[in-house]
Amino acid sequence: MTPRSGIDALYERYLQWQVKHVPRHIAVIQDGNRRYAREQGLDTATGHRLGADATEQVLDWACDLGVQHITLYTFSTENFHRDSTELESLFTLFREKFIAVMKDERVHRNRIRVQMIGDRSLLSDDLLATIDAAEEATRHYNNYCINIALAYGGRNEIVHAARSILDGVGRGEIDPAAIDPDTVENHLNRSAPIPPVDLIVRTGNDYRTSNFLPWLANGHESAVYFCAPYWPAFRKIDLLRAMRVYDQRMRLKERVARRG
Template sequence: MSWIRETELRLIERLTANILKAGPMPKHVAFIMDGNRRYAQKRHVERQEGHTQGFDKLAETLRWCLNLGIHEVTVYAFSIENFKRSREEVDGLIELAKQKFSRLLMEQENLEKHGVCIRVLGDLTLLPEDLQQLIAKAVVSTRAHNKCFLNVCFAYTSRHEIANAVKEMAWGVEQGLIKSSDVSEGLLSQCLYSSNSPNPDLLIRTSGEVRLSDFLLWQKARELHKESQVLQQMEADRTCVTELLQHRGNGKPMDAQSRQTVLLNYTASREERVRCFLNALQHKRDTFFNDLSSQAVVALNFFFFIFTNL
């Protein structure tokens, strides 16, 4: 089944879409893909069939989003907690992911037509290497597309994402790219897997449950106190400047204009350090995907050589 369906909407779907588009539309919608196992149990089919049907419904949903002009979609496809399920079910989910990402690589023309950029958010090192390579190939091959974005959260939990962001900031301090005083809520947000995306306007759980299940916790909570973060950063800058002046003042008081100049210079220096750190972090992440993608190309060429010489 294709990731992006080309079939026309039915009449009732078109009418519904036109009604929805008459009002304000969200720009970014997130989905917790849930209910596949309950669907399979209700229909008396294997769990794997339920997960397959869940993917087909995702493809239909993406068609809707394209038609409605929703340019960014984030889906919770596989939680790190899912590794605790039975070996058979986990293996089935991993195999399904391999099939779907392999299919995705065959749909480059369609993805380019719609300008779809694929991002995969999560700890890919927890996945089998061949799946890592397929994912990386999909990410790298669509990186330049910018009309709409599909973020697939795979081997993901929000707690893991936040912990990883803290590790990234610690790496920046260790490398001398930033100072410990540069660490803030705002910087942590820029170190998340989802740093390239705006926070979702709407979060939907497909099964009707109301639990967040460790999905985008930081992103949803952060919307409530953006202004307070700016004030906190300003106060932190003032504190650092005060300590700096006490260290350099030699007991001589400074006038207000001089103190303001020092504050502006400190803020500019901090912003430059943070900018360089974020550039280095993006380069590190790009290199990770580029290296995996190159390995995938080598592997595909090898198997093609073996196949053609049998």
């Protein structure tokens, strides 16, 4: 063990000792793959693959730390404007990773459910078939849940929910006077319910939440943690620091509640 790795390990244990409230649901904006690649003299496709490797590591850490739900902002509706070469490499990578889910013993050992959230109408049939197969292979698992936000946009999601509700009203299945927040949440076009977001993490030194889960995050006043490392360089220390922000918020709420 190098001196630096020894110090990092001690700091990780210290941070973990500080965190008494573990967020149930963390949403991650994985930013910086392309910038990381440029700074390392690598091509964009390699940057995305390194980001995918970081994702697998972070998922392992999240499970070890007791985070039950994690949502990854993998590809937004705005990302479709990128050049065709980058899009092709990205969609190839997505297919590979969803195929790997079905064979990954960690997924089955830990009973991790995998589902996509986003606009499926924007994806190709072959990618959708792979996603459907991965979702079906893990549908009966309930220890943990990984939500892959793919072709996702928060406003787009709410628009689709509104259309679905209007269709229900038109068919006489929904009473307009009975529409409430639960109604909207039940029409967000997901194969499984997702709990409110406790903590949003954004990497890459950018201070915005980019239209990510506005109903479940902004609507529930989730904690937010912005950090400088690009996603491929994200460390367990960074995850624990983010969780500490959530813990501090929960402790403050407890103190306020005790004062009445």
